[in-house]
Amino acid sequence: MKLSLGPILYFWPRDTVLDFYRRVADAPVDIVYLGEAVCSKRRALRPEDWIQIAEELEAAGKEAVLSTMTLIEAESELGVMRRISENARFTVEANDMGAINMLAGRARFVAGPNINTYNAGTLAMLAAAGARRWVLPVELDRNTLRALQAARPAGLETEVFAFGRLPLAFSARCFTARAHNLPKDECGFRCGDYADGMLLSSQEDKPFLVLNGIQTQSAETYNLVAELPEMKDLAVDVARISPQSSGTFEIINTFHAVIDGTLEPAAAPTRLAPHIPYGACNGHWYGQAGMNWIREVGAEAVFSAMGGLKRG
Amino acid sequence: MELVCPAGTLPALKAAVDNGADAVYIGFRDGTNARNFPGLNFDEAEARQGIEYAHRAGRMVFLAINTYPSPAQWDKWCAAVDQAAGVGVDALILADPGLMHYCTQKHPRQRLHLSVQGSATNAEAIAFYARQFGVRRVVLPRVLSLAQVRAIIKRVNVEIEVFGFGSLCVMAEGRCTLSSYVTGESPNMSGVCSPAKAVRWEETPTGRQSRLNGVLVDSYGPGEAAGYPTLCKGRFAVQQNTNAAHDAELPHKPYYALEEPASLNVLDILPQLMEAGVVAIKVEGRQRSPAYVAQVTRALRAALDACARDPQNYKPRGDWLAALDKVAEGVTHTLGAYHRPWQ
Numbered sequence: 001m002k003l004s005l006g007p008i009l010y011f012w013p014r015d016t017v018l019d020f021y022r023r024v025a026d027a028p029v030d031i032v033y034l035g036e037a038v039c040s041k042r043r044a045l046r047p048e049d050w051i052q053i054a055e056e057l058e059a060a061g062k063e064a065v066l067s068t069m070t071l072i073e074a075e076s077e078l079g080v081m082r083r084i085s086e087n088a089r090f091t092v093e094a095n096d097m098g099a100i101n102m103l104a105g106r107a108r109f110v111a112g113p114n115i116n117t118y119n120a121g122t123l124a125m126l127a128a129a130g131a132r133r134w135v136l137p138v139e140l141d142r143n144t145l146r147a148l149q150a151a152r153p154a155g156l157e158t159e160v161f162a163f164g165r166l167p168l169a170f171s172a173r174c175f176t177a178r179a180h181n182l183p184k185d186e187c188g189f190r191c192g193d194y195a196d197g198m199l200l201s202s203q204e205d206k207p208f209l210v211l212n213g214i215q216t217q218s219a220e221t222y223n224l225v226a227e228l229p230e231m232k233d234l235a236v237d238v239a240r241i242s243p244q245s246s247g248t249f250e251i252i253n254t255f256h257a258v259i260d261g262t263l264e265p266a267a268a269p270t271r272l273a274p275h276i277p278y279g280a281c282n283g284h285w286y287g288q289a290g291m292n293w294i295r296e297v298g299a300e301a302v303f304s305a306m307g308g309l310k311r312g
Numbered sequence: 313m314e315l316v317c318p319a320g321t322l323p324a325l326k327a328a329v330d331n332g333a334d335a336v337y338i339g340f341r342d343g344t345n346a347r348n349f350p351g352l353n354f355d356e357a358e359a360r361q362g363i364e365y366a367h368r369a370g371r372m373v374f375l376a377i378n379t380y381p382s383p384a385q386w387d388k389w390c391a392a393v394d395q396a397a398g399v400g401v402d403a404l405i406l407a408d409p410g411l412m413h414y415c416t417q418k419h420p421r422q423r424l425h426l427s428v429q430g431s432a433t434n435a436e437a438i439a440f441y442a443r444q445f446g447v448r449r450v451v452l453p454r455v456l457s458l459a460q461v462r463a464i465i466k467r468v469n470v471e472i473e474v475f476g477f478g479s480l481c482v483m484a485e486g487r488c489t490l491s492s493y494v495t496g497e498s499p500n501m502s503g504v505c506s507p508a509k510a511v512r513w514e515e516t517p518t519g520r521q522s523r524l525n526g527v528l529v530d531s532y533g534p535g536e537a538a539g540y541p542t543l544c545k546g547r548f549a550v551q552q553n554t555n556a557a558h559d560a561e562l563p564h565k566p567y568y569a570l571e572e573p574a575s576l577n578v579l580d581i582l583p584q585l586m587e588a589g590v591v592a593i594k595v596e597g598r599q600r601s602p603a604y605v606a607q608v609t610r611a612l613r614a615a616l617d618a619c620a621r622d623p624q625n626y627k628p629r630g631d632w633l634a635a636l637d638k639v640a641e642g643v644t645h646t647l648g649a650y651h652r653p654w655q
Contacts (some may be wrong), residue, residue, distance in 0.1 A: 071484050072434045073460050081436070098436030101443070114487055116431070116500065118380035121410020125444070139492040139501060140382070147383035169488040169544075172455035172649040175570060179550050180561040193555045200548045202528040203566050208548060209490075211569065216483070218493055283496070289525055290493035 001232055001259050003252065004031035004159060006242040007067040007093075009167065009212060011191040014044040020243070021053045025060035027249055028256040031238060032057050033093055035067045035084065039174070039213045040077045041187070047083055054090050067093040070114045071170040071214060091132070104129040113138055113161055113240075114170075120151035127153035135159045135240065138166050138222070141287035142230065149235055157237040163225065163251055163272075164242025165197070165210055166218040166281075166290060175211040195245035199278070207278035220281040220291055225268040227285055228258050247275030313585065314592035315616055316374070316473060317609045320352040320599055325362040325373075327606040332613030335372040337405060338362060339598065343385070344392040345376045346407075346429055347598040348503030359399050372402035378427035379503045380408045390414055397422050403449070406430070407486060407500075412445040425449040428475070429499060431486030435467035442470045449473055451594060453485045458581060458650045462588040471591040476578045477608055478596025479641045480648050482544050482571035490543045495525045506542045513538075522546075539641070544570040575640035576648045579612075579628040582619040604639045611635040 005024060008017065024032055034050050034057075036042050045053075054064035068081050078098065085092055085102040094100045095112040103109040111117060111126045111134040118137065126134055136145055138161050149158060176198055177187035191198075197210035197217055207219035224231065224239070231239060239259070241251055254271045257263035263271075269280070283292030317333035319325035328336045339345030341353040354362060363373045375396045381389035389411055396404050397419040404422055406412050407429035415422055428451040432438045441447040449471035452461060465472050483490070485499070492498035495510040510525040521531045522541035529546035532538045539545060547566040553559040578585060578593065585593070593616065595608050611632040619626045637645060 070487065071455065072437070073456055075463055078434055078436060096434070096437055097432060097440045098434045101436045101440035104440070116380055116408070116486060118408060118500070119383050119386055119410045121386070121413055122408065123410075125409050125413055137489075139489040139498055144382045144384070151383065166489075166493065168490050168493050169483040170455075171483045171570075172457075173482060173571075179563065179567075179569065180558060181563075182561070190558060190561075193553055193558055198553075199551045200569055201551065202548060203531055204528050205549075206528070208527065209569075211550075216490065216570070284492070287496070289496040290489070291527075 001228070001236060002030040002238045003028065003255055003259065004033065004238050004240045005029045005248075005252070006161070006164065006240050007033045007035055007037040008243045009038055009215065009217070010195055010197060010245070011039070011042045011044070011189060011213070012195060012245070013192070014049075017045060018053070020248075021057065023249060025057055025062070027252050029062065029241070029252055031063045031065060033065045033067045037067045037069055037095060038215045039191070040069060040074070040080065042189070042191070042213075047080070051087070051090075058090075063091070065091045065093050065110055067112065068095050068099040070095040070112075070167075071172075072096050072098050073172065100126070100129060106130070108132040110159075111135065113167070117148075118144070120148060123148060123151065123156070124153055127156050131156060133157035133159055133238070135161065138168075139284050139290065142227075142234065142285050143287060145236075146234055158235070159238035159240055160224065160231055160236050161222065162228070162231070162239040162241065163223055163255065164221060164240075164244065166222045166284075167215055168209070168218055169216040171214050171216070174213050175216065176213050179211065196277075218281065218291065219278045221276040221278070222282065222284070222290070223269070223272060223276065223280040224282055224285055225255060225258060225272060226265050227282065228255070229265055244275070251275055313582075313590055313616055313620075314473075315609065315612055316592050316594045317605060318478075318595055318598040318600070319362070319605060320347065320349070321602065322354070322358050322362055322365075323602040324598075324600075324605045326365060327602040328609050329366050329369050329371050331606050331609035333371060333609050335374055335402065335592070336362070336366055337374040337376055337594075337598070339376045339378075340392055340395070342388075342392070343379060343503045344381075344389055346378045346427070346499050346503045347376075348379075349508070349599050352599060356395055356399060359396075359401075363400055374403040374405050374425065375401040376405040376427060377411065378405055378407040378429045380429075380500045381411065382501070386410075390418075394418065405451070409444070412441070412447070416445050423448055425451065425473070427451055427486075428453050429486040431484055433484060435464050438464065438468045438470060442468070449591065451475075454481050454576065455484045455649050458584055458588070461585070461590065461650070465589040472589070473592040473594050474578075474585065474590050475576055475596060476585075476593035477612060477636060478576060480571065480574060480576040480646065494527055494543060506540070511541055539573040542573075545573045546570075572644070573641050574644045574646045575636070577633075577636055577640070577645035578647065578650065579615050579632060579636070580647060581650060582615060582628075583623040583626050586619060586623060600639070607635050607639055
């Protein structure tokens, strides 16, 4: 199984981004997704910068992929998406049907996690349009994946979002600007204050969501490290790690060691714990509420929800 | 502009037709549509009756099969498409590309609309559905400004339908999994958001609390009106910002972090929507009562007629607004994303 690094979903300073990818060049990931996938106003890096990073990563032996934005509304955003789609060199990850419309029949592409691929009919349609890889939508479970793998068209790779805060929703409204009582048009790039998004807690102080501009994420970290052997059995080709401001390289190393067979999957959660600030979740994989944490003990699954420990 | 109204029951469908809807949209009584609520929706016989009633009055019936079937559900969803085509709906409202492909193969003459759950927010995405599946109309997600709606209409050659009244989704529809994160059920998979069976109300010494699968969504002081605990309409708290200058801007108490409970209402901008070339105005609320449907349909019919007669001098009348506010969610109404400052 290959390891991928998803696009940086937060607004980091230009130098931080450049340093980050310099380190990625030496890290044991096979595929790196690049570009701004959340908000078109974030322009610390220009398209040429991303292309240059892609070239450097390619020279370091990585597969570089350019990701498009998920929520495309304005004409200017369509223009950026067109420029990315028409790049003749790097594969594009389409995160909106608009990008697929630009790529269909012209270039092989990756259907990203925000393309609604729920059944074999859609999978066949994407393959016919030129998809070479697809990413399982985060809310889907292992049984759905098993059925989709059985029906998967030849040559189509499957990727699973395996570690990071879950991207849950996208809005026209910027929730970070809203929290700061600023209009979206004059947001002052407050999202830059939060290298891992802005934590939102319930009224009893339980971490619940993370606000990342127009994107809403889970506060808990989705962690499928213990499920890597099962993913391998399901013939998953790629496991994705979503970048965070600290610990990303330790996370990559841990996943790599498990895939390599040098680390027992059961020993991995302890190593990852320091990089999971508000608890881990894996419920979606088991067809439950995403925020649940399920530990498989023999035939019985034990899980703890926000409400406390339960048995199911 | 057409007026497209919701019906969760046969009496609601009749109320819509009797009060001036040009089209009524319905769904089957199962998870194939995005209002999969107990006691709601139509079986095949009721759908036939409803279609007959509407057609006799010269109105149309659309049917929504707008959830995304998993492989295990696939056959049932295809059967629903066959059933809808069989009863003679005027249009089928779909979201899933796989299902649209099935429909174009099996029922090539069936008119297709792209559901709001299809999440097409730009001209390229719309062009994709038109090219691949011959989609004739697209319902736009409630994330676009009026200027963006106008720009899309100039670039596409399919009909554009927009939401005009009802509960407001603040997220791009079809790409929100907040509900499955908390409850395991989402609009895409199960046709529900923040499902009622996961709701728990609790009376505490400090007031009433609403929880969704254990997560505290909101709490209300004595006498404070409580709303349904839809996840995006709860009150939550933000942590401190380490940037001291910006920390002062933050609300240091629980607030509506995502969206206030408010209804979308486009009465103020009907002439602009008409001038932009919007083909149909849609009312949200298949889960609401026949009385809601009657009241909203009547008010919007009057407004649309007045706007069509004399768009230059059109002005929303107080009694229309009052009628709509009476059945609205929350205590206020908003233009939502159509109105730039809201964003």
